[in-house]
Amino acid sequence: MRLSAVFAAVALLAFAGCRRHERAAGRIAARPPEASSGWIDSRGDGFPDAAHLTSASDRQALRRWIAFIAESEFQHPRQLAARVDCAGFARWVLQEALRRHDARWWRRMRFAFLPPAADVAAWNYPQGPLGDRLFRIRPGAFHPSDLADGTFRSFADARHLILFNTVRISRNLAPARPGDLLFFYQPGHNEPYHTMLYVGGSTYFPTHHHRFVVYDTGVMPDGRSEIRMMALKALRHYPIPRWRPALSNPRFLGVYRWKILE
Numbered sequence: 001m002r003l004s005a006v007f008a009a010v011a012l013l014a015f016a017g018c019r020r021h022e023r024a025a026g027r028i029a030a031r032p033p034e035a036s037s038g039w040i041d042s043r044g045d046g047f048p049d050a051a052h053l054t055s056a057s058d059r060q061a062l063r064r065w066i067a068f069i070a071e072s073e074f075q076h077p078r079q080l081a082a083r084v085d086c087a088g089f090a091r092w093v094l095q096e097a098l099r100r101h102d103a104r105w106w107r108r109m110r111f112a113f114l115p116p117a118a119d120v121a122a123w124n125y126p127q128g129p130l131g132d133r134l135f136r137i138r139p140g141a142f143h144p145s146d147l148a149d150g151t152f153r154s155f156a157d158a159r160h161l162i163l164f165n166t167v168r169i170s171r172n173l174a175p176a177r178p179g180d181l182l183f184f185y186q187p188g189h190n191e192p193y194h195t196m197l198y199v200g201g202s203t204y205f206p207t208h209h210h211r212f213v214v215y216d217t218g219v220m221p222d223g224r225s226e227i228r229m230m231a232l233k234a235l236r237h238y239p240i241p242r243w244r245p246a247l248s249n250p251r252f253l254g255v256y257r258w259k260i261l262e
Helices: 003-012 056-075 086-097 103-109 158-165 232-236
Strands: 166-170 181-185 193-200 212-216 227-231 252-258
Touching: 056 086, 056 193, 056 212, 056 227, 086 158, 086 193, 086 212, 158 166, 158 181, 158 193, 158 252, 212 232, 227 232
Parallel strands: none
Antiparallel strands: 166 252, 181 193, 181 252, 193 212, 212 227
16 A cells, blocks of 8 residues: 555645646547436536436445545556546546446456445446536536537546536535545646545545545656645645645635536
8 A cells, every 4th residue: 555655745746737638638429328308407507407416325425436446546556647637537537436336347447445335326327317428518508419419528628627517615625525626726837727536534544534635647847647645634735835725825716516416
């Protein structure tokens, strides 16, 4: 395990810009799912009611899987960080958390252990109401035609995640729950919007009382990128103030929640 790396992360953190460098950027899936008759968007948030996880057990299950998968990618790094940026990491974790975690999935992921968490029961990715395109990139309430006209895609950058796929909960960290996202805006970067996944307590070290975030660094000046995990306490005292998740920091946009969890 790499617990020591977590506490050393504050000395190593190098936010180099959460650059978008996935080859599949903007790709639209060829076969949209069929919309069920009578789908409505009673919230007016751009997502059909069928996509929202309405049961407490499903919301809890998704949160636990998000936290476990994000931390596992740090504890047992593969090559994901070289293929995605901060938003890409958040998208990938959400997609994997919504899958059926059967034996085939387990063999593919090769994580160290399986957490004691049930799968989301309402629907699973990519067979759910949105197919394999979970992310909205245009404003407006949901209409079934959105599933075929490119309004939903498999790719969305950090800006589109903020605008159309999440809702701000607070600029205070107290309401943050596992699976939520912390967003920052750093003007002057090629990709000025940056995100981190809040995972809460460690799944690997459950007796530890720290709360953590996990994130992709994006491409750093030396050309590397990696998944990092940092104690929230350390992030609050990060030596560069514009990266602190504090009310006094105008670059910190706040704690956001996936709309399907609301």
